[in-house]
Amino acid sequence: MTGLSWPTVTLLVLLVLAVWRWNHWKTRARSHREELSALREAVHAMAYESTNAANAIRAHLGDFRQVNPAPAMPEHLEQIAEGVDRIARIVRIADDPLAWYREHKSSPGKRAQATTQPTAPMTGDLSQR
Secondary structure (H helix, E strand, O other), X not given: OOOOOHHHHHHHHHHHHHHHHHHHHHHHHHHHHHHHHHHHHHHHHHHHXXXXXXXXXXXXXXXXXXXXXXXXXHHHHHHHHHHHHHHHHXXXXXXXXXXXXXXXXXXXXXXXXXXXXXXXXXXXOHXXX
């Protein structure tokens, strides 16, 4: 050898490998952070657009019920109202998924059971408009 002993060469190789792995994980962490940021922005955009759509549907249902207090098929209007409330619930979950996750982890018995008729908790009564 030309002045470098085997322990020194081994130490240098290990040092180069350690620096390479550190840079590799640093790059992966940066790309995952960028992906998470993009997903977060997409979820917020989806929540914003869904909220606007749900609010428009609620307003139109309220106006329809004021103009036509006794429609021919009121159960269809109730199904639409329940659908809007389900959209609103999804938007709340998308707005703060960590709070939703913690809530469902802390009380697993409160989860809704599957029924033949899907129902959503009513957050506002549209018949009072």
